[in-house]
Amino acid sequence: MTRAAVFGTGSWGTAYAAVLADGGTPVTMWGRRQAMVDQINAGSNEDYLPGIRLPEGIRATTDPVEAAADADIVVLAVPSQTLRANLAEWAHALPRRAAIVSLMKGVELGTTKRMSEVIAEAGGIEPGRIVVVSGPNLAKEIAQKQPAASVIACIDERIAEMVAEASNPPYFRPYTSGDVIGVELGGAVKNVIALAVGMAEGLGMGDNSKASIITRGLAETSRLGMKLGADPVTFSGLAGVGDLIATCMSPLSRNRTFGLNLGKGMTVDEVVAVTRQTAEGVKSCESILQLAHDHGVSVPIIEQVAAVVHDGRSPKEVVGALMLRALKNEAE
Numbered sequence: 001m002t003r004a005a006v007f008g009t010g011s012w013g014t015a016y017a018a019v020l021a022d023g024g025t026p027v028t029m030w031g032r033r034q035a036m037v038d039q040i041n042a043g044s045n046e047d048y049l050p051g052i053r054l055p056e057g058i059r060a061t062t063d064p065v066e067a068a069a070d071a072d073i074v075v076l077a078v079p080s081q082t083l084r085a086n087l088a089e090w091a092h093a094l095p096r097r098a099a100i101v102s103l104m105k106g107v108e109l110g111t112t113k114r115m116s117e118v119i120a121e122a123g124g125i126e127p128g129r130i131v132v133v134s135g136p137n138l139a140k141e142i143a144q145k146q147p148a149a150s151v152i153a154c155i156d157e158r159i160a161e162m163v164a165e166a167s168n169p170p171y172f173r174p175y176t177s178g179d180v181i182g183v184e185l186g187g188a189v190k191n192v193i194a195l196a197v198g199m200a201e202g203l204g205m206g207d208n209s210k211a212s213i214i215t216r217g218l219a220e221t222s223r224l225g226m227k228l229g230a231d232p233v234t235f236s237g238l239a240g241v242g243d244l245i246a247t248c249m250s251p252l253s254r255n256r257t258f259g260l261n262l263g264k265g266m267t268v269d270e271v272v273a274v275t276r277q278t279a280e281g282v283k284s285c286e287s288i289l290q291l292a293h294d295h296g297v298s299v300p301i302i303e304q305v306a307a308v309v310h311d312g313r314s315p316k317e318v319v320g321a322l323m324l325r326a327l328k329n330e331a332e
């Protein structure tokens, strides 16, 4: 029988543990805090998924070795910017042949590395067993068992298939892919575009404005992805436009909500103070912008989001800057 470990007891780590357990795969979760581990062992995670009863088949521990022992699949669900430090502590505990699955949707600050690259480097894991999961998967809806689809990517598609088979309860439909770069980038960049859409909403803009940002945001994602070697088809799929729509439209999105608060006039520090969960785009806008600059790719929306979040420009100012850009062909 396939066994799994999930490192990280936040919203998505816990919801994905439920996906695995409901799919018939027993899961041991690793959590930092004993109180959280005790709660999960008693059948819920009230801090992150209040009111949700977790399925049988999930248990938790604070010991990484115990969590990963005998696991065929080890799922990592921590903030992107802490992953490298976390792996330094966990690498010794990871079974040599297990598939290592990233749920993260971010790009590392400083190195501009995608999470699969950080896992390979900091965890010493061969790329052929590194898997990424990304798609329109708001954790709360998945935990409520609302039907959704996703993409599970690995350069070795047999490993992606093994993880997909273990993650297939009746409400979760995973598609496999070999395009790790495209699937990861789609997930990371959509968070930055959702910040922009949230800002537009907060400024009182309507659906034309938001659809324009979403569509041009997809153009930026595809341009960058293709330059980095992604398959363009990925961006019209679940990990591209699918996740972009879910995140930019949903009040459940932490990134969209963060942008909304900025658009309403709160400062970045004020929004950080009221945001309890990980809004990856806030940090990743800077690393993704750096990645685009390093590869000579034009990403004007991402540039303006970074100007608000890191340079203190106002959302209203940056909308003006975007609208006054020189005219060009849509396909460029």
Ligand SMILES: NC(=O)c1ccc[n+]([C@@H]2O[C@H](COP(=O)([O-])OP(=O)(O)OC[C@H]3O[C@@H](n4cnc5c(N)ncnc54)[C@H](O)[C@@H]3O)[C@@H](O)[C@H]2O)c1
Residues within 6 Å of the ligand: 008, 009, 010, 011, 012, 013, 014, 032, 048, 077, 078, 079, 080, 082, 086, 103, 104, 105, 106, 137, 138, 139, 140, 276, 277, 278, 280
């Ligand atoms: N929540 C969603 O709907 C969703 C869906 C898809 C993908 N994701 C992605 O999954 C990743 C995890 O997101 P999440 O929603 O579970 O975040 P979260 O904020 O709900 O939980 C983060 C978890 O990481 C732990 N953590 C924080 N700092 C840590 C550290 N220094 N060391 C170890 N653990 C630490 C927290 O205690 C918590 O258990 C993010 O990259 C996010 O973009 C989230």
Ligand SMILES: O=P(O)(O)OC[C@H](O)CO
Residues within 6 Å of the ligand: 105, 135, 136, 137, 138, 139, 191, 194, 243, 246, 247, 252, 253, 254, 255, 256, 278, 279, 280
């Ligand atoms: O809440 P967000 O903004 O981190 O988005 C959650 C998921 O990535 C949606 O697929």
